[in-house]
Amino acid sequence: KQEVTQIPAALSVPEGENLVLNCSFTDSAIYNLQWFRQDPGKGLTSLLLIQSSQREQTSGRLNASLDKSSGRSTLYIAASQPGDSATYLCAVRMETSGSRLTFGEGTQLTVNP
Amino acid sequence: DVKVTQSSRYLVKRTGEKVFLECVQDMDHENMFWYRQDPGLGLRLIYFSYDVKMKEKGDIPEGYSVSREKKERFSLILESASTNQTSMYLCASSFLHLRLGQKLHFGNGTRLTVT
Numbered sequence: 001k002q003e004v005t006q007i008p009a010a011l012s013v014p015e016g017e018n019l020v021l022n023c024s025f026t027d028s029a030i031y032n033l034q035w036f037r038q039d040p041g042k043g044l045t046s047l048l049l050i051q052s053s054q055r056e057q058t059s060g061r062l063n064a065s066l067d068k069s070s071g072r073s074t075l076y077i078a079a080s081q082p083g084d085s086a087t088y089l090c091a092v093r094m095e096t097s098g099s100r101l102t103f104g105e106g107t108q109l110t111v112n113p
Numbered sequence: 114d115v116k117v118t119q120s121s122r123y124l125v126k127r128t129g130e131k132v133f134l135e136c137v138q139d140m141d142h143e144n145m146f147w148y149r150q151d152p153g154l155g156l157r158l159i160y161f162s163y164d165v166k167m168k169e170k171g172d173i174p175e176g177y178s179v180s181r182e183k184k185e186r187f188s189l190i191l192e193s194a195s196t197n198q199t200s201m202y203l204c205a206s207s208f209l210h211l212r213l214g215q216k217l218h219f220g221n222g223t224r225l226t227v228t
Protein backbone atom coordinates (compact mmCIF):
# COMPACT_ATOMS: atom_id res chain seq x y z
CA LYS A 1 0.00 0.00 0.00
CA GLN A 2 1.36 3.41 -0.99
CA GLU A 3 2.29 5.72 1.86
CA VAL A 4 3.12 9.38 1.41
CA THR A 5 5.07 11.26 4.05
CA GLN A 6 5.79 14.96 4.33
CA ILE A 7 8.50 16.30 6.59
CA PRO A 8 8.51 18.62 8.43
CA ALA A 9 4.92 18.87 9.56
CA ALA A 10 5.38 22.58 10.19
CA LEU A 11 7.94 25.15 9.13
CA SER A 12 8.38 28.82 10.04
CA VAL A 13 10.75 31.05 8.07
CA PRO A 14 11.45 34.78 7.73
CA GLU A 15 10.27 36.58 4.63
CA GLY A 16 12.66 36.41 1.68
CA GLU A 17 14.12 33.02 2.53
CA ASN A 18 14.33 30.24 -0.04
CA LEU A 19 12.88 26.99 1.28
CA VAL A 20 12.35 23.36 0.40
CA LEU A 21 9.41 21.15 1.33
CA ASN A 22 9.85 17.39 1.16
CA CYS A 23 7.57 14.57 0.07
CA SER A 24 8.46 10.89 0.07
CA PHE A 25 6.50 7.86 -1.12
CA THR A 26 7.06 4.17 -0.50
CA ASP A 27 6.05 2.70 -3.88
CA SER A 28 7.92 4.15 -6.85
CA ALA A 29 5.43 2.86 -9.43
CA ILE A 30 3.71 6.22 -9.65
CA TYR A 31 2.06 7.77 -12.69
CA ASN A 32 2.37 11.35 -11.50
CA LEU A 33 2.79 13.52 -8.44
CA GLN A 34 0.92 16.71 -7.65
CA TRP A 35 1.60 19.53 -5.21
CA PHE A 36 -1.31 21.43 -3.67
CA ARG A 37 -1.73 24.46 -1.49
CA GLN A 38 -4.48 24.72 1.14
CA ASP A 39 -5.39 27.92 2.94
CA PRO A 40 -7.11 27.62 6.35
CA GLY A 41 -10.70 26.46 6.06
CA LYS A 42 -10.51 26.22 2.28
CA GLY A 43 -10.17 23.58 -0.38
CA LEU A 44 -6.96 22.59 -2.15
CA THR A 45 -5.46 24.46 -5.09
CA SER A 46 -3.28 22.54 -7.52
CA LEU A 47 0.16 24.12 -7.89
CA LEU A 48 2.23 21.76 -10.00
CA LEU A 49 1.85 18.32 -11.53
CA ILE A 50 4.87 16.22 -12.51
CA GLN A 51 4.49 13.19 -14.73
CA SER A 52 6.62 10.17 -13.80
CA SER A 53 8.78 10.72 -16.90
CA GLN A 54 9.60 14.30 -15.87
CA ARG A 55 12.27 15.53 -13.49
CA GLU A 56 10.83 18.91 -12.61
CA GLN A 57 8.15 21.50 -13.20
CA THR A 58 8.29 25.23 -12.62
CA SER A 59 5.66 27.87 -12.07
CA GLY A 60 6.81 31.35 -11.08
CA ARG A 61 8.71 31.11 -7.78
CA LEU A 62 7.82 27.45 -7.39
CA ASN A 63 9.87 24.53 -8.62
CA ALA A 64 8.94 20.91 -8.01
CA SER A 65 11.35 18.07 -8.62
CA LEU A 66 10.76 14.34 -8.79
CA ASP A 67 13.16 11.46 -8.21
CA LYS A 68 10.93 8.52 -8.86
CA SER A 69 13.49 5.81 -8.18
CA SER A 70 14.28 7.11 -4.70
CA GLY A 71 10.65 7.92 -3.94
CA ARG A 72 11.13 11.63 -3.35
CA SER A 73 9.81 14.97 -4.48
CA THR A 74 10.70 18.46 -3.33
CA LEU A 75 8.88 21.75 -3.66
CA TYR A 76 11.25 24.71 -3.77
CA ILE A 77 9.85 28.15 -3.00
CA ALA A 78 12.10 31.06 -3.87
CA ALA A 79 12.07 34.40 -2.07
CA SER A 80 9.21 33.43 0.25
CA GLN A 81 6.48 35.94 1.06
CA PRO A 82 3.90 36.12 3.87
CA GLY A 83 1.25 35.29 1.27
CA ASP A 84 2.91 31.90 0.81
CA SER A 85 1.77 30.93 4.30
CA ALA A 86 -0.46 27.88 3.89
CA THR A 87 -0.39 24.10 4.13
CA TYR A 88 1.30 22.35 1.22
CA LEU A 89 0.27 18.81 0.34
CA CYS A 90 1.68 16.35 -2.13
CA ALA A 91 -0.30 13.52 -3.68
CA VAL A 92 0.70 10.61 -5.90
CA ARG A 93 -1.27 8.73 -8.48
CA MET A 94 -0.22 5.14 -8.96
CA GLU A 95 0.13 3.46 -12.33
CA THR A 96 -2.45 0.90 -11.27
CA SER A 97 -4.85 2.94 -9.15
CA GLY A 98 -6.85 4.56 -11.92
CA SER A 99 -8.07 7.96 -10.82
CA ARG A 100 -7.22 7.67 -7.12
CA LEU A 101 -4.61 9.82 -5.40
CA THR A 102 -2.80 9.13 -2.14
CA PHE A 103 -2.13 12.29 -0.13
CA GLY A 104 0.50 13.22 2.40
CA GLU A 105 -0.60 15.04 5.53
CA GLY A 106 1.00 18.28 4.48
CA THR A 107 3.56 20.79 5.70
CA GLN A 108 2.17 23.90 7.38
CA LEU A 109 4.31 26.84 6.26
CA THR A 110 4.42 30.20 8.01
CA VAL A 111 6.38 33.04 6.43
CA ASN A 112 6.98 35.82 8.93
CA PRO A 113 7.19 39.44 7.74
CA ASP B 114 -10.94 28.60 -14.68
CA VAL B 115 -12.46 25.42 -13.35
CA LYS B 116 -15.09 25.97 -10.74
CA VAL B 117 -16.09 23.31 -8.25
CA THR B 118 -18.90 24.52 -6.03
CA GLN B 119 -20.01 22.93 -2.80
CA SER B 120 -23.45 24.09 -1.77
CA SER B 121 -22.72 24.72 1.91
CA ARG B 122 -19.64 25.99 3.72
CA TYR B 123 -20.93 25.05 7.17
CA LEU B 124 -23.57 22.57 8.26
CA VAL B 125 -24.75 21.52 11.69
CA LYS B 126 -26.88 18.39 11.88
CA ARG B 127 -28.20 16.12 14.60
CA THR B 128 -27.31 12.48 15.10
CA GLY B 129 -29.53 10.25 13.00
CA GLU B 130 -30.43 12.89 10.42
CA LYS B 131 -30.06 12.19 6.71
CA VAL B 132 -27.56 14.66 5.26
CA PHE B 133 -26.97 15.65 1.65
CA LEU B 134 -23.76 17.35 0.54
CA GLU B 135 -23.91 18.70 -2.98
CA CYS B 136 -21.09 19.40 -5.42
CA VAL B 137 -21.27 20.90 -8.91
CA GLN B 138 -18.45 21.39 -11.44
CA ASP B 139 -18.56 23.43 -14.62
CA MET B 140 -15.75 21.91 -16.70
CA ASP B 141 -17.43 18.80 -18.08
CA HIS B 142 -15.09 16.62 -16.01
CA GLU B 143 -15.74 12.90 -16.06
CA ASN B 144 -14.23 12.19 -12.63
CA MET B 145 -15.68 13.46 -9.38
CA PHE B 146 -14.51 12.64 -5.87
CA TRP B 147 -15.55 13.03 -2.25
CA TYR B 148 -12.85 13.24 0.42
CA ARG B 149 -12.96 13.93 4.11
CA GLN B 150 -10.12 15.68 5.88
CA ASP B 151 -9.36 15.21 9.56
CA PRO B 152 -6.40 16.38 11.67
CA GLY B 153 -3.77 13.69 11.90
CA LEU B 154 -5.47 11.54 9.25
CA GLY B 155 -5.08 13.73 6.18
CA LEU B 156 -7.40 13.39 3.18
CA ARG B 157 -9.22 10.12 2.81
CA LEU B 158 -11.22 9.11 -0.24
CA ILE B 159 -14.85 8.22 0.48
CA TYR B 160 -16.29 7.61 -3.00
CA PHE B 161 -15.57 8.58 -6.55
CA SER B 162 -17.35 8.47 -9.88
CA TYR B 163 -15.95 8.36 -13.40
CA ASP B 164 -19.24 8.71 -15.26
CA VAL B 165 -22.92 9.38 -14.78
CA LYS B 166 -24.54 6.72 -12.62
CA MET B 167 -21.15 5.10 -12.01
CA LYS B 168 -19.56 5.02 -8.58
CA GLU B 169 -16.72 3.29 -6.82
CA LYS B 170 -15.89 2.95 -3.16
CA GLY B 171 -12.88 4.71 -1.83
CA ASP B 172 -11.00 3.90 1.34
CA ILE B 173 -13.72 4.77 3.87
CA PRO B 174 -17.18 4.32 2.28
CA GLU B 175 -18.93 2.99 5.38
CA GLY B 176 -21.83 5.17 6.46
CA TYR B 177 -21.92 7.06 3.15
CA SER B 178 -23.54 6.74 -0.23
CA VAL B 179 -23.34 8.84 -3.39
CA SER B 180 -25.44 9.84 -6.35
CA ARG B 181 -24.34 10.96 -9.83
CA GLU B 182 -27.46 11.51 -11.92
CA LYS B 183 -25.91 14.28 -14.04
CA LYS B 184 -22.34 14.70 -15.17
CA GLU B 185 -21.84 18.01 -13.40
CA ARG B 186 -23.29 17.02 -10.03
CA PHE B 187 -22.04 14.56 -7.42
CA SER B 188 -23.89 14.20 -4.12
CA LEU B 189 -22.64 12.65 -0.90
CA ILE B 190 -25.30 11.22 1.39
CA LEU B 191 -24.99 10.40 5.04
CA GLU B 192 -27.89 8.04 5.59
CA SER B 193 -27.91 8.47 9.38
CA ALA B 194 -25.39 11.02 10.56
CA SER B 195 -23.17 10.13 13.50
CA THR B 196 -20.80 12.25 15.58
CA ASN B 197 -17.76 10.51 14.06
CA GLN B 198 -18.77 11.96 10.71
CA THR B 199 -18.00 15.45 11.96
CA SER B 200 -15.34 16.56 9.50
CA MET B 201 -14.34 18.76 6.59
CA TYR B 202 -15.73 17.32 3.36
CA LEU B 203 -14.00 18.15 0.10
CA CYS B 204 -15.32 17.56 -3.40
CA ALA B 205 -12.96 17.39 -6.38
CA SER B 206 -13.17 16.80 -10.11
CA SER B 207 -10.83 16.02 -13.01
CA PHE B 208 -10.72 14.86 -16.60
CA LEU B 209 -10.65 11.12 -17.15
CA HIS B 210 -8.12 11.06 -19.96
CA LEU B 211 -4.57 10.27 -18.89
CA ARG B 212 -2.92 12.54 -21.43
CA LEU B 213 -4.49 15.59 -19.80
CA GLY B 214 -2.50 14.93 -16.65
CA GLN B 215 -5.59 14.65 -14.53
CA LYS B 216 -5.10 17.67 -12.30
CA LEU B 217 -7.54 17.60 -9.44
CA HIS B 218 -9.66 20.69 -8.84
CA PHE B 219 -11.21 21.10 -5.41
CA GLY B 220 -14.19 22.93 -4.01
CA ASN B 221 -13.88 25.09 -0.88
CA GLY B 222 -15.13 22.37 1.40
CA THR B 223 -18.10 21.83 3.70
CA ARG B 224 -17.44 21.74 7.41
CA LEU B 225 -20.02 19.40 8.87
CA THR B 226 -20.70 19.17 12.58
CA VAL B 227 -22.92 16.37 13.88
CA THR B 228 -24.21 16.92 17.40
